[in-house]
Amino acid sequence: xxxxxxxxxxxxxxxxxxxxxxxxxxxxxxxxxxxxxxxxxxxxxxxxxxxxxxxxxxxxxxxxxxxxxxxxxxxxxxxxxxxxxxxxxxxxxxxxxxxxxxxxxxxxxxxxxxxxxxxxxxxxxxxxxxxxxxxxxxxxxxxxxxxxxxxxxxxxxxxxxxxxxxxxxxxxxxxxxxxxxxxxxxxxxxxxxxxxxxxxxxxxxxxxxxxxxxxxxxxxxxxxxxxxxxxxxxxxxxxxxxxxxxxxxxxxxxxxxxxxxxxxxxxxxxxxxxxxxxx
Amino acid sequence: xxxxxxxxxxxxxxxxxxxxxxxxxxxxxxxxxxxxxxxxxxxxxxxxxxxxxxxxxxxxxxxxxxxxxxxxxxxxxxxxxxxxxxxxxxxxxxxxxxxxxxxxxxxxxxxxxxxxxxxxxxxxxxxxxxxxxxxxxxxxxxxxxxxxxxxxxxxxxxxxxxxxxxxxxxxxxxxxxxxxxxxxxxxxxxxxxxxxxxxxxxxxxxxxxxxxxxxxxxxxxxxxxxxxxxxxxxxxxxxxxxxxxxxxxxxxxxxxxxxxxxxxxxxxxxxxxxxxxxxxxxxxxxxxxxxxxxxxxxxxxxxxxxxxxxxxxxxxxxxxxxxxxxxxxxxxxxxxxxxxxxxxxxxxxxxxxxxxxxxxxxxxxxxxxxxxxxxxxxxxxxxxxxxxxxxxxxxxxxxxxxxxxxxxxxxxx
Numbered sequence: 001x002x003x004x005x006x007x008x009x010x011x012x013x014x015x016x017x018x019x020x021x022x023x024x025x026x027x028x029x030x031x032x033x034x035x036x037x038x039x040x041x042x043x044x045x046x047x048x049x050x051x052x053x054x055x056x057x058x059x060x061x062x063x064x065x066x067x068x069x070x071x072x073x074x075x076x077x078x079x080x081x082x083x084x085x086x087x088x089x090x091x092x093x094x095x096x097x098x099x100x101x102x103x104x105x106x107x108x109x110x111x112x113x114x115x116x117x118x119x120x121x122x123x124x125x126x127x128x129x130x131x132x133x134x135x136x137x138x139x140x141x142x143x144x145x146x147x148x149x150x151x152x153x154x155x156x157x158x159x160x161x162x163x164x165x166x167x168x169x170x171x172x173x174x175x176x177x178x179x180x181x182x183x184x185x186x187x188x189x190x191x192x193x194x195x196x197x198x199x200x201x202x203x204x205x206x207x208x209x210x211x212x213x214x215x216x217x218x219x220x221x222x223x224x225x226x227x228x229x230x231x232x233x234x235x236x237x238x239x240x241x242x243x244x245x246x247x248x249x250x251x252x253x254x255x256x257x258x259x260x261x262x263x264x265x266x267x268x269x270x271x272x273x274x275x276x277x278x279x
Numbered sequence: 280x281x282x283x284x285x286x287x288x289x290x291x292x293x294x295x296x297x298x299x300x301x302x303x304x305x306x307x308x309x310x311x312x313x314x315x316x317x318x319x320x321x322x323x324x325x326x327x328x329x330x331x332x333x334x335x336x337x338x339x340x341x342x343x344x345x346x347x348x349x350x351x352x353x354x355x356x357x358x359x360x361x362x363x364x365x366x367x368x369x370x371x372x373x374x375x376x377x378x379x380x381x382x383x384x385x386x387x388x389x390x391x392x393x394x395x396x397x398x399x400x401x402x403x404x405x406x407x408x409x410x411x412x413x414x415x416x417x418x419x420x421x422x423x424x425x426x427x428x429x430x431x432x433x434x435x436x437x438x439x440x441x442x443x444x445x446x447x448x449x450x451x452x453x454x455x456x457x458x459x460x461x462x463x464x465x466x467x468x469x470x471x472x473x474x475x476x477x478x479x480x481x482x483x484x485x486x487x488x489x490x491x492x493x494x495x496x497x498x499x500x501x502x503x504x505x506x507x508x509x510x511x512x513x514x515x516x517x518x519x520x521x522x523x524x525x526x527x528x529x530x531x532x533x534x535x536x537x538x539x540x541x542x543x544x545x546x547x548x549x550x551x552x553x554x555x556x557x558x559x560x561x562x563x564x565x566x567x568x569x570x571x572x573x574x575x576x577x578x579x580x581x582x583x584x585x586x587x588x589x590x591x592x593x594x595x596x597x598x599x600x601x602x603x604x605x606x607x608x609x610x611x612x613x614x615x616x617x618x619x620x621x622x623x624x625x626x627x628x629x630x631x632x633x634x635x636x637x638x639x640x641x642x643x644x645x646x647x648x649x650x651x652x653x654x655x656x657x658x659x660x661x662x663x664x665x666x667x668x669x670x671x672x673x674x675x676x677x678x679x680x681x682x683x684x685x686x687x688x689x690x691x692x
Binding site for chain 1: 370401405539551
């Protein structure tokens with residue numbers, strides 16, 4: 001009993017800080033979004049802020065979901081492949097591990113700026129290849145958000161690779177060897193040993209990446225186009241707008257983004273519970 | 280002064296949070312502001328030792344250099360530590376002040392802001408600015424009190440809520456090596472864009488520069504600024520803007536990337552111009568062009584085009600945040616910024632090249648000679664040429680509706 005109190009007391013500081021930020025932020029957003037904390041005028045309970053940009057809210061949600069889903073799937077597939085290569089332990093494995101480790105500390109903002117310089121139609125790549133800006137595809141600011149997805153995938157697949165490689169390193173060698181001794185082929189070992197071992201880590205990574213890309217602003221703003229806007233860009237523009245009534249609308253977009261993120265985490269946790277290893 | 284709104288907020292907070300959060304969100308009441316000064320001497324005395332943070336757009340390197348090498352040392356001589364806080368866009372500063380107003384802050388992060396237009400108008404409505412202080416500044420005597428650019432800021436009466444800083448003129452620049460048939464009016468410019476598909480574009484409003492471009496087109500399609508009422512009215516909006524959006528929607532396929540997208544801000548347009556992807560760029564601060572051509576960023580053939588009907592002109596100001604805890608220091612800095620010495624330094628093309636707000640007729644011969652000695656630019660004509668037939672800015676109430684309708688009708692078409 002005493003030990004339980006002690007451990008509770010020990011995590012309290014972390015819990016308080018997290019609770020303060022998360023609960024405080026969400027409560028403030030909800031309060032603002034329903035019109036109870038306007039910059040000017042009287043507080044009045046209403047859902048106007050949610051309806052004010054209904055059209056943009058819908059396109060923004062679909063766009064954000066699309067970007068987050070594609071980035072998450074690509075990152076997990078590439079990251080898992082890289083992790084398998086890393087856990088083989090050969091020279092290529094060390095090279096991939098090194099590349100992934102270098103990628104991690106680069107901030108997304110810097111990554112986005114670099115991708116922009118590299119891939120835009122007057123960027124370094126078209127110049128090196130001698131392709132005129134007219135003939136170069138609209139990777140940056142184009143209709144398909146390619147540069148945005150590319151940036152997320154590049155950064156986040158490195159993250160997946162390192163996390164999953166860490167998990168695999170602890171047990172995969174032993175199981176893999178046993179399976180090999182029992183006569184399992186490469187493909188079978190991958191399917192029945194490596195992937196099941198990696199699955200919980202991949203699901204956790206996928207949750208983190210999905211929620212991160214759904215809520216992150218700078219990459220989509222720098223490499224995207226002015227219309228349609230993903231949710232965080234829409235929220236930031238409304239928050240920063242000098243129309244005094246648009247702050248509740250920004251809060252409404254933020255609340256919606258939070259809701260989607262919570263649902264995504266819920267789905268992820270359900271998937272995680274169903275993996276045998278987690279239990 | 281406990282409003283029902285605060286009570287509701289506090290109630291909601293208490294529901295969701297521990298007492299700690301409520302304690303720091305509830306303002307300690309609107310404590311009386313003790314920063315009231317009877318005379319300029321009192322201001323000078325109170326300012327000594329204060330630190331003033333000037334929030335300004337950080338993307339203008341010459342502007343940054345001017346502050347760092349000219350204004351900061353001059354403020355230091357008066358005993359005021361001036362710090363420059365670079366921001367991506369002026370609404371960042373306004374939003375900060377509004378958040379502080381909302382939280383009841385009295386010693387906020389923002390003291391001075393480089394501001395004008397709807398940022399000023401909106402802030403004034405929401406109580407973001409300290410008012411009635413500029414008449415105390417001794418150097419205000421050097422300005423012309425009847426100058427319309429200094430009396431109204433985008434239709435909002437200045438009322439001593441901001442001190443004039445410099446004048447700006449909306450200007451188009453083009454690459455004379457590729458543009459041979461130079462347009463002489465807005466109408467001709469749009470014709471040129473249609474005749475040369477993909478070689479022209481403008482930043483997407485609410486970018487400051489893109490926004491003024493759209494207003495300039497609004498004047499043009501209505502046959503001049505005289506036909507657009509400056510004060511905002513929904514009925515006028517419904518009458519004069521359909522032609523604008525029709526024109527811009529029709530123009531879109533001739534623009535860069537067929538108008539499927541637009542540069543996000545003026546920096547992006549400037550990059551397109553520097554890379555030779557488009558043949559025109561536009562700016563509120565034409566004086567910076569000289570340096571950009573000289574250092575090779577812009578093509579050597581860059582020239583400024585002036586329109587028969589004139590372009591929009593305005594003035595920039597230094598706003599004093601109502602939540603500032605260093606109001607005296609901020610007033611001293613605003614006064615120094617208005618001095619002949621600083622205005623001349625700022626006007627030099629290799630420093631910043633901003634047009635002065637001082638009234639040259641009020642200056643002594645000696646002071647006027649200093650302005651006369653400012654070298655002329657090979658790229659940019661003098662202010663009196665640029666500002667010929669200058670168009671007034673629409674009231675700030677127009678700006679957001681025009682920008683928003685542009686998003687819906689032109690961008691999202």
